[in-house]
Amino acid sequence: MIEIDVPETTIAFGDGQRAKYIAPTRVRLEHSLLAMSKWEAKYQRSFLNEEPRTSEEVEYYIRCMALDDVEPYIFSTFSSQDYDAIQAYISASHTATTFQSYGPPRPSKMHVVTTEVIYYMMIIRGIPFDVETWPIDRLMTLLKVYDIESNRGKKGTTMSAKQSAQWRIDENERRKRMMKSKG
Incomplete structure (x- = not known):
């Protein structure tokens, strides 16, 4: 607020x-x-x-x-x-939650997102309407977290070998920068 x-x-x-x-x-x-x-x-x-x-x-x-x-x-x-x-x-994002993306962004299946679509997403996930007063970025983060957490361990939701290798490379680079190391 x-x-x-x-x-x-x-x-x-x-x-x-x-x-x-x-x-x-x-x-x-x-x-x-x-x-x-x-x-x-x-x-x-x-x-x-x-x-x-x-x-x-x-x-x-x-x-x-x-x-x-x-x-x-x-x-x-x-x-x-x-x-x-x-x-x-x-x-502003109004949340501390961040997401790591792997690979190129996927095209959205829905091109126009209206408030009715967001209400629908809340309904199918069982999220109560009292969160409609939350900052919108926080609500959208909740929807994304719900999707990630509900798909944990399901087949087809893990990284490919190429994505995993790229993640390791990126993570090693991040750690080298953090530790001010060359390798």
């Missing part, structure tokens, strides 16, 4: 005749499956795709991230530093 502190301020509305006092406010935001599904409901396309978003779409997504009821005009007080902090938070 990221928290944005909005200082005490007064904002003027478009007509110039009205102004609104804003008390100091803390806005709590989470980049989650729930927030993404709200965004997809409005824009009817995958949030995870590579297409650029308009500033309107970005602002709406930040509203979807709000964990508390926040008046819409509060978001107009966010500074460029606030937007940078939110973007950095969205880009």
Whole structure:
């Protein structure tokens, strides 16, 4: 979760005749499956795709991230530093789990991953819906860990001889760098 502190301020509305006092406010935001599904409901396309978003779409997504009821005009007080902090938070992995890949990446069977697909993946794995409020990278890591752990020891899930040899080479190189050794 990221928290944005909005200082005490007064904002003027478009007509110039009205102004609104804003008390100091803390806005709590989470980049989650729930927030993404709200965004997809409005824009009817995958949030995870590579297409650029308009500033309107970005602002709406930040509203979807709000964990508390926040008046819409509060978001107009966010500074460029606030937007940078939110973007950095969205880009962060939020997990200590890492995965080692062996060989070239495999093409995905599903080209477009929507929130409905992620909910489906949760259902078939028996993962409760209350994790929809987790940071999305953490949820996706959980799904991947589930797949890895549930396939442990099953035929066809071990490395090939070539993959195993490459892993040993990479691991030896990593250890040499770590120990500052030449061999």
